[in-house]
Every structure is written in C-alpha cells, then in structure tokens.
Amino acid sequence: MEFLLQAFWAPLTETYFQKAMIGGCLVAIVAGVVGCLVVLRRMAFLGDALSHAMIAGVAGGYLVMKLLFGIEAHAFGMLLGSLLAAVLTVALIGLVSRISRIKEDTAIGIMYTGVFALGVVVVSIFRSYIHIDLMHFILGDILGVADTDLWVGAVVSALVLTILILFFRHFQLATFDPVMAASIGLPVLLLDYALTTCVSLVVVSAVSMVGVILVVGLLITPAATAYLLCDRLDRMMALAALFGVTSVIGGLYLCVWLDSAGGGAVMLFCTLQFLVVLVVAPRYGLLVRWLRLRRLVPQQVVEDVLTTILRHEGDTLLTVIRQYVQHPVHLSKALRQMEQDGLISASGGAYRLTEAGTKEARQVLRAHRLWESYLESIGTPQEALHSTAHRMEHMRAGGTVDYLDEKLGQPARDPHGHQIPPRQENDKQT
C-alpha cells in the first residue's frame, strides 16, 4: 500500500511531472482527434513529412528573430516559422503531384526530405548564431516542458478542437466522399488546407515533447486504436483523445519508474496499448476472430451427421457417425450444437433424430440422391457417384435441388434404387 502510494503519488507532487502531464495531455487529446481524419484519409506519411519539414521553419524563425530583432530563441517566432515551413511543404507536395505524373506518396517523400535537409544545412551553417540542439529536436523532451510550451499547447488545442467541432460534418463528408462534398458546394480544397494546417499546428506543438520522429505515432496510433473499437467518427474521435491521454499518463509513469527517455516511454506505452486492443477488441480484434472461427460448426458436418443417423434408422453410436463424417475434427462440437438446436437427442452414447432433425435430414438426403441421379445422367462414372454427390449435397441454395428434380423429371428413385424423399414446403431453401 505504502509502496503503491509512493509509486503513483510521489511523481505527481513534482512540478516537472505536473507540467509534462498537462502539456502532454493537451497535445495528445487534439492529436488523437485530428489523427482520426489523418488515418481515415490515409495521410499518415504526411504527418511524418510535416514534423521533419518543421526543422527548417524552426531554424528560419530563430534566425530571423535573432538577426532582425536580436532576440534569442523566440518561441513564437520559431512556432510561426515551423508553421510556415509545414504549409509550404504541403503546398509543394500538392503542386508536384498535381502538375506532374509523380504520385503523391513519392512527392511527399521528395519534398519533406528536401525541406528537412535544408533545415539541417541552415542549422549547421549558422551554428554560431543558432543554438538549437538537433538531438533535442529529434527526440523531444517531455520532462523539460517549458511554460511557453504549455501555452502553445493550450492555444493550439483550443483552436484546432474548435475548428474540428464547428465543422465536424464538413470534414466528415469531405473525407468520406469528396466528390459529393464538392457537388453540394463544400469548399473541399479549403477544407483540405484547413486540415493540413490543423495537423501542422498539432505537430508543431507536439514536437517539443516527443520529438520529430515520434510525433507521427502520437497522431495516428491512438486514432488507429480507436478505429478498432468503433464504427462512428464522433465516437472514434472521443476514444482517440482518451487513448492519447492514457498514453501520456501511462508513458510518464513508465518513464519515471524506469528512468527512461520521456517521449520514448509515451510512444512505447501508446504502441503497447494498441497491440492490446488489437488482440482483445470486441468486434475487430484478433482474439474474437479466432474464437469465431473456432466456434463455427461447418454446415457440412451437421448435414453429414443428420444423414448418417437417418440412414441407420434409430439410435446411432458415435463411432458409426465418426466413420461417415468428412471432417471429424469438429464432430463433438457439432453434436453439442445440434443437440442445443433440437435436431438430435442423445441417450447412453447413442444419438437419434428428433422430428425436426428427421425433416432436415430427409431434405439433405433428397439433395444427395437427386445429385446422384443427375451425375449419373451426365455420365459420371459409377464409382464417383456417391463421393461427388456427397460433396454436392450441401449446395442447396437458390433452388438448386428443385432445378435438378425438374430437369430429371421428378424421379422417384436414385441410381442405387433408393427412394428419393419428396419436397417439403417448409424446407429452408432460399
């Protein structure tokens, strides 16, 4: 108890931890919400591009403020610079992919590395003027969040969230069906630019905390996690914000306990969170899919069991059934399921058909014998008749059996001289 209190409460009393948590949560919320649109539009690579392009803007902003006004490391100047760089990159990408045959993903790759390289070159040329630690920029430092970072985070979050909430329907439609959106007069291009500007703002405010490389993760991983859990955009956004917050909180504790890098810990927690959801998500999770496949009793096995018991007239032992079923692996599961469905009843290790089961079985048998008759009529060799019909008897949808019946002139007996059961009105053919 004492230990737990220490582990959870002690960090909360530290100022740096409080700032990290507030700043981180602010950014994570808005990143999660914007990230949903980024994920749905398949622009994940663009987030990466923007964060890298920023470095040129930061250097530019720094340089301009220093050379013109003599102010060192002016936060607002750098922010404006990085925003400009981001928008410029987006515009260049759009230009190249629109006027040439280069596809957009390649254009993004060209432009962001180019702008990033420009930033690196500028920073290194002016290294005596610019005191930017590139490593700090690349890795970020969530535990060293300054008050200005908090203010930037707060303003950005408020602004972006306001835009997204006010124009939710616009963004929803422009993402889902841009052509229709344009046809009803929505300014689709403007919305595109608004969204990329929002993404740039979020990226700019998040880079100081988690760094250039990890910021994409903060943008898309919580959104992707939420995507696995819901089927509506508004809920996905809310959930993505929540996952962003839990990533930051979880990551910060992780970083304090392990004494590790802050940004790394946050993204690691975020990724683990995604993996857990990927496994356990109720509808789109791996576990559910696996269980569903396991629980599925193949209709073939059910029908094989039915006809086997029908042919043996009365109580049939499990060992006998096992001989006649094509895929005996699912047999015990199928038998249990069939008992539940009221098709068969068990007593003393033997199975017998219920009334409903008999009816069903006779329909399968009818299909089987009609298929046999049909196959004989088209010249299938005698020895292949039964096995082929056994495979085909399961295909009964779409009036298949009635078609065969009619084609063959409603025969009474199959090639082996067995009687073909008549058609039933309540047969479940569709």
Add this chain to the structure above:
Amino acid sequence: MTTEKPPIIEVRHLTVSYGTRPALLDVSVSIEPDQLVGVIGPNGSGKSTLIKVILGFIRPDVGEVFIAGQDVQKAKGRVAYVPQRGAVDWDFPITVREVALMGRYQQIPWHRSPRKEDRDAALEALEMVRMSDFADRQIGQLSGGQQQRVFLARALAQGADILLLDEPFAGVDAATERAILEVLERAKAAGKTLVVVHHDLTTAAEYFDKLILIKQRLYAYGPPRAVLNEELLSQVYEGRLRIFADLMAKEGA
C-alpha cells in the same frame, strides 16, 4: 454460317459453387469457332465466373471445359484475356509497342531477348487493331477506345484463337464503342472466336452473332433473335419489363 464446325469451346455440365450457393449450375454450351459471342445476364449471375472457368482460373466442382477438344487445364495460352480498363495503371512508363510485345512473353524464354519475329508479331497485332501509328506513344496518352484496342492487340499477339473480353464497352462513348466493335469484327474475320461479357441489352442484338443468357443456369444460347425474347428476359431479370418492351418494339421494327 454455323455449318457443322467442331466447337472450339465446349462447356459440359458445369457446376461451380461458393459454399452452399451455386455460381453456375449445370451449364452446358458449345461455341463454334469464328464467332462473336456475347455473355449477358444480371449482376452476380455468374458471367465472370464462366469466363474464369474458360480461362482455367477456377476448377469446377462438376463438369468439364474443352478448348478445341483439349482439356482447359492443358490449353493454357490458347485463350487470351482482355482486362477491364479500370484494372490498369495508365501512368506506367510503357509504350503501346511494348504492351503488344507482352503478348509474346509466354513464348520467349528468360535467357533471350525478344527476336525480330516477336517484334513483327506485336506490330502485326497493332496493325490489326489499327494502332500501329501510335506504337511509340505511352499508353496514358491514348483515348479510352485506343487503350482498349491496345490491350486487344496484346491478346492477338499472344496467338490465341479465343479472346475473352470483360466488359470492353463499359464507360466508353458511342463512337469509341463503334471503333472497338469494328476491331472485334476484324478479329473475327481473321478466324478468332471472341467471347464478350456485355451489359447493354439494347445493343446486344446488333453486336453479336450469338448470345449466352445466364443466371446461375444457362437460360438460352443462340442467335439474338431467339435469346432476347420477353419471356426469357423477364424470367432472368425478374420482371423489369418496361425496358424489354421497348427492346422488343425496336427488334420488331
């Protein structure tokens, strides 16, 4: 015109199923050579399944397909396929000539380059679809109908006797449709058999020598006049009769 030639495509008692649902049920049809055959039927009626079986992509549950008397699995390359236009990257850096040459790739072993005879065959095929003037154009610089013809040339260069076309008239204008049809006619005159998946009932009678009407089962195979009768069509298209009434009127006129 269909005098006692042995069938070039023979489909016998074909049944193909997806689970418990038949895609094709007991379809038998013999297609004589040198014909332009249209395959019609509603969406999901098994038209493309039939094409895929004739190509040997899908093995049937029951039944056989023979290409010129040979089992379809052993007749790979005798049947050429022309894809739908949407399935192609039109910005791909490739010229018309190269696309036509691809038709010969099956015959060229990996260790040698295409020879003159391969190049000639490709050019000849382009000649046939009247695209040899465009041989050095990149494929994206062609109109829709020209693009369709280039892919037809590729199929011709393959040397196959049978061409299967998946909706070649989808999304092209009337003039282009004419141009494509003319090429199909020329291919037919050169002794090819063409099987074309087609959507438009109003033009079916005009374009094809014979029609195959399917919806899982074969409803009719024969000359358009026999296939496009009101009773059959209302059976297959489940009574959307107004269009057919118009169609009949046109036929009668």
